[in-house]
Amino acid sequence: MFQPVQFRPDVEARVRWVEETDPAEIVEATYRELARGTPALDLLTASTLAVVRSTELPPQHHGGPLHPVCGVHAVHHVAKRLPGETGFLPTIQHVALANNHVHSPQMGPYLMPAIEPLEGAPGEIGSYHISDAELTEGMSEHAQRATSGIEATKGAFHKSLRALAAPAAEHYYLWLLERLSPGEALDQLLPLAIARNGLDDHNFLFPVYSARALDCIGWTCADVVMRPPVRYQARRASRLIRNDYDFNAIEALLDEFRLLERDIPEHGHPGETERIGELGLAMGRSKNYLDNIEPLARALADGLSLEGAGEALSVGAAAAYISTSYGNPMDSHLHTGTNNRRYLLRMPGVSRRNRILGLLTGFTGPEVLLAERLLNWDVNLDGDVTRSLPDRDQTSLLDALVESIEGQPWLDWRKIGVALTVAPDSVKETVALARQYAEKGYDPEAYIERLGEIACRDDFTEMHALKHFQAIADEYYTTRAPYRWLHMAAAAKSAAIIHLGKEHRIYDEAKELLAA
The missing domain is CATH 1.20.272 (Zinc Finger, Delta Prime; domain 3)
Structure with a gap:
């Protein structure tokens, strides 16, 4: 019942x-x-x-x-x-x-039903319209042959996702959650999550962020929180925008560069600093984001560590973000995607294959590719943008930065459409002030705290402003000193763009309560 x-x-x-x-x-x-x-x-x-x-x-x-x-x-x-x-x-x-x-009537009423964990086997799942060869693609031979236990249930879960059998997939996944480590459980969702990243960034972000949510509120909630990401994968994948994304070609790089056979170092070291910067900035300057895939694969084959590759991806994400005038307030996916890919590098139980493919797909999401057509702000990255700025002490400069953010002109996102929004040139002034703050070596904690409060003002983007800010803060502290300024500049650009729409109703109400 x-x-x-x-x-x-x-x-x-x-x-x-x-x-x-x-x-x-x-x-x-x-x-x-x-x-x-x-x-x-x-x-x-x-x-x-x-x-x-x-x-x-x-x-x-x-x-x-x-x-x-x-x-x-x-x-x-x-x-x-x-x-x-x-x-x-x-x-x-x-x-x-x-x-x-x-x-909201767009999302309910709805009540998630209680279900029981179920052990399964691959032979229990089939489809009238999808061949068994398609349903078992990517499944280990062990799982295909198994008739009971963990490997068999992994196989049943694998096939149920591809057969679009969401209820069965949920049952099997709950059974696996009771027997696998968090990383191993997440790893069961990653093959489709990574393969479909180029169709919709959220195929990757949703399951990984769900795991990170459980790191905060407790993995005892996993039997509820992980069910929507399972359902999200057990449906037909649609391509958000027309592009040249080809996951099979990305997978082929694993064989071409023998990335699963090589003894690629896990951890970075000081000797990688220059290589990380060169690779990251090259990716950030690229006018075709999909061209960033092969250089990253080649760098791993040439000895760059997995952590080093993740850090280069981070540098590239920040450099690319400040180099585009794309003004979508939800344009957080380069940073959030990179931050989640680096999370996988640290999570025990995630396979090397999925870690590497995660890195290689960092610049492939359609929400990321939307910014590629407006790569016309190179001056933020390579220009001498601070030369004409007056000298200020830390407090005055931080105040000037916030004034620049809050003084952005109003844009009607609802009329323009967020995906068609172009940031005004006044945002470049904000980025220049952030770069000056970094160049002067002023306190990053004061800077991050101030911009953290600004990120809390947005109530239009379903948490994109907060997610973007926290991803940038995470990346700042896990990036080497020569390249940290890129993240400070990215945080300022994000804050300025969030202020363009001035949709702060909840923040304004809350601030009145805080001030009372």
């Missing part, structure tokens, strides 16, 4: 509070909860579980649980970074977004 997913009583009460509070009251109600001492993590857990349990997964990547779950890592870490009650802002934004989605 059907039963909805339920949680232990204390968690259930908080989840229902998120689900049932009137959206007109949710901002103040969340502030009151935080002010009376309810831990931010408890509310973040509740809003995550609520949006997973009580919203439908739409046929595209906006709405439902996808972006709220992808935002958990950022919300958790930005909330800890910001001082005092300012640290309430990320949690308020997340709870409000989850509550909005639960109450």
Whole structure:
């Protein structure tokens, strides 16, 4: 008999509070909860579980649980970074977004059913319209032959995703979650996630960010939180934009450069610094992002470590981002994609094949490729943009930077369409101020804290501003000193672009409560 997913009583009460509070009251109600001492993590857990349990997964990547779950890592870490009650802002934004989605007729009403973990075997799954050869493509011979146990259930899960049998896939995945490490469980989702990255960036981002959400709220929630990413994969993959993405050609590079046979070092070392910079900046300057795939494969074959390749990808992502006038406020995917690929390099249980293919697909997502047509801001990367700026002390320069961000002209995103938005030249001034701050060696903590608060203002992009900010902050601290300025400049550009639309209703309401 059907039963909805339920949680232990204390968690259930908080989840229902998120689900049932009137959206007109949710901002103040969340502030009151935080002010009376309810831990931010408890509310973040509740809003995550609520949006997973009580919203439908739409046929595209906006709405439902996808972006709220992808935002958990950022919300958790930005909330800890910001001082005092300012640290309430990320949690308020997340709870409000989850509550909005639960109450939206575009995503509900919906209740996730409770299901049982099931052991399976490949022979149990078939399709009238998809050949068995297609269903078993990429499956290990061991899994294909197995009739019981972990390998057999991996095979059943593999085939159920490709047979578009989402309910069966969920049953099998819950069984595997009880028996595999987090990294091994995530690895079962990565073959399709990586292969389909060039069709929609969220094929990759959703499962990996879901794992990172569980790192924050606890893997005890995995049997609920990981079900939407499973369903997301068990459906027909659509290509968001027409491009030349060819995953088979990327896979062929594994054989061409013998990347799975070579003893590629896992960890980076100081001797790689110059090579990382050369490769990263070359990728950032490329006018055709898909041309970045082979140089990265060649660098690994020539001895660059996996960590070094990930860092080069990070440098390239930041350099490319500041080199384009693309003004989409959701243009976060180069940084978030890179940040999640580097996460996989650190996660035990993820296969070397998936780690390498993850790196090679870093510049292939359609949301990434949309920026390629506006690579006309090379001056931000290679120009002497700080020469004409007045000399300022740290406080004055940071104030000038924020004034530049807040002074951006208003653009009507809803009328223009975010994918057609071009950033005004005034954003280049913001980037120049950020570069000057970095060149002067001023305190990065003060800079990151100030821009972290600005990232909390956006309530238009379903957490893209917060995700972008946190990915940049993560990348700043895991990038070598000579190239860190690129991430500081990227953070400033992102903040300025978020201010173009000035959609800050939730932030404005929350700030009044904080000031009272």
